[in-house]
Amino acid sequence: QKEVEQNSGPLSVPEGAIASLNCTYSDRGSQSFFWYRQYSGKSPELIMSIYSNGDKEDGRFTAQLNKASQYVSLLIRDSQPSDSATYLCAALRNNDMRFGAGTRLTVKP
């Protein structure tokens, strides 16, 4: 079992819709969780970080964390074609960061 698992996709949504990305992790000692966006040929860029159970909102993005279920999600509201990218989920325990394989999202105009 991989330490951080994501649906590889591809996930396709129409412009303006809500995109929902999911991630599970196996290490209960993980303390912090991150969502990165990676465009093709580019390096990952941080979108959201979340440390506590519940929701965290930043503009069109909402991260949700449920430590009991070892589940992290990212919702993208009013999806735009520019959101088309691979989204990486990561879990951090002390100085050890583990990434999921990424979910490819396509937003169709």
Add this chain to the structure above:
Amino acid sequence: KAGVTQTPRYLIKTRGQQVTLSCSPISGHRSVSWYQQTPGQGLQFLFEYFSETQRNKGNFPGRFSGRQFSNSRSEMNVSTLELGDSALYLCASSPDGTGGTDTQYFGPGTRLTVL
């Protein structure tokens, strides 16, 4: 603040050669992590350095090594290159990599092609 910088951006080597990649973290950041990214394996952790010490290491052979200097700049070295080492090598920096809340910021990466 300047972001994480990596040099060179692109590199072509042949099998059996060795290569050294360089990473300069964000000013004030003391932790540097290295990752290998390939289409098949995704983003895989190589190692992490803090205050010139390797604190954590991923599951890679000994051909992959690194070091960190007193100014927090880091280098990674790959010896006896194999075709499978062709990948994007990413460096990420964070303030101290501990506390469970540290955020890593990535550099642009070095694209290594082994022929």
